Amino acid sequence: xxxxxxxxxxxxxxxxxxxxxxxxxxxxxxxxxxxxxxxxxxxxxxxxxxxxxxxxxxxxxxxxxxxxxxxxxxxxxxxxxxxxxxxxxxxxxxxxxxxxxxxxxxxxxxxxxxxxxxxxxxxxxxxxxxxxxxxxxxxxxxxxxxxxxxxxxxxxxxxxxxxxxxxxxxxxxxxxxxxxxxxxxxxxxxxxxxxxxxxxxxxxxxxxxxxxxxxxxxxxxxxxxxxxxxxxxxxxxxxxxxxxxxxxxxxxxxxxxxxxxxxxxxxxxxxxxxxxxxxxxxxxxxxxxxxxxxxxxxxxxxxxxxxxxxxxxxxxxxx
Ligand code: A3P
Numbered sequence: 001x002x003x004x005x006x007x008x009x010x011x012x013x014x015x016x017x018x019x020x021x022x023x024x025x026x027x028x029x030x031x032x033x034x035x036x037x038x039x040x041x042x043x044x045x046x047x048x049x050x051x052x053x054x055x056x057x058x059x060x061x062x063x064x065x066x067x068x069x070x071x072x073x074x075x076x077x078x079x080x081x082x083x084x085x086x087x088x089x090x091x092x093x094x095x096x097x098x099x100x101x102x103x104x105x106x107x108x109x110x111x112x113x114x115x116x117x118x119x120x121x122x123x124x125x126x127x128x129x130x131x132x133x134x135x136x137x138x139x140x141x142x143x144x145x146x147x148x149x150x151x152x153x154x155x156x157x158x159x160x161x162x163x164x165x166x167x168x169x170x171x172x173x174x175x176x177x178x179x180x181x182x183x184x185x186x187x188x189x190x191x192x193x194x195x196x197x198x199x200x201x202x203x204x205x206x207x208x209x210x211x212x213x214x215x216x217x218x219x220x221x222x223x224x225x226x227x228x229x230x231x232x233x234x235x236x237x238x239x240x241x242x243x244x245x246x247x248x249x250x251x252x253x254x255x256x257x258x259x260x261x262x263x264x265x266x267x268x269x270x271x272x273x274x275x276x277x278x279x280x281x282x283x284x285x286x287x288x289x290x291x292x293x294x295x296x297x298x299x300x301x302x303x304x305x306x307x308x309x310x311x312x313x314x315x316x317x318x319x
Pocket of ligand 1: 068070071156160258260263283286
């Protein structure tokens with residue numbers, strides 16, 4: 001991606017004017033940068049993160065398309081990394097939404113300040129981002145920090161996003177379009193952080209190239225067998241469970257605390273919001289696999305299947 005100077009707001013606005021823009025299906029303005037569709041409101045924070053974020057070898061970076069399991073992954077990684085700091089029954093997750101404990105680079109850290117001081121955050125620092133692999137700040141690729149990616153069936157991801165957008169009414173330029181039009185835009189790759197397939201393939205290829213650097217997870221696999229996935233995540237993070245911890249049921253305790261049923265029933269996640277913009281409750285809807293069948297037609301599913309088959313052909317990846 002071409003380097004962009006974020007020091008002058010005027011030049012930045014000028015650049016923005018030269019880039020292709022569209023209104024997303026949910027009414028939020030999008031800009032196309034480096035082949036990816038980004039929310040206009042996050043463009044400057046993304047560039048600031050690219051220019052200023054200095055990863056450390058001990059950092060853990062969670063990367064996702066929106067609505068793919070970010071909240072769940074934040075809760076799990078936070079709990080794994082801090083299990084010796086907070087006993088499960090005193091976990092900060094009981095009183096804070098996971099997004100308050102693991103910040104996004106572009107939605108939190110670099111949205112509030114262009115070049116914040118992150119040095120004082122104790123290791124391991126856990127950050128998250130929706131950026132494509134190719135857009136990540138160079139230091140994330142160049143240091144030994146670890147990247148954990150989670151993706152989700154595209155039909156469920158889209159349906160989840162449509163519901164999420166309907167719950168949070170902010171910064172919209174237009175009313176949301178009907179679901180079939182949203183679906184059509186998704187198939188053209190036009191959605192926030194789209195195209196979906198480029199996002200997934202970027203991390204999939206990075207994982208194949210360096211599996212010790214990039215862990216590739218699927219939401220559906222976590223739903224199917226959370227125990228083995230939590231073990232895998234902990235090992236990858238460099239915090240494997242000891243035999244003693246396993247015997248004491250630590251994996252079950254963390255999985256239980258971070259489950260949809262547990263988190264969605266906490267008062268903090270039923271009420272309140274993030275920065276007055278996003279409702280905490282909007283991050284917890286159904287937490288199921290296959291809910292798309294209630295909203296999308298078999299013909300739509302067939303179109304997505306064909307599209308994904310062609311995009312992922314030869315990659316070894318299937319949805
Ligand atoms: P649904 O809308 O299908 O219910 P993200 O965290 O990336 O924003 O994704 C949100 C989706 O993950 C929502 O999906 C939400 O319900 C689901 N989710 C949130 N927390 C979860 C958890 N602890 N376990 C399983 N799914 C969870």
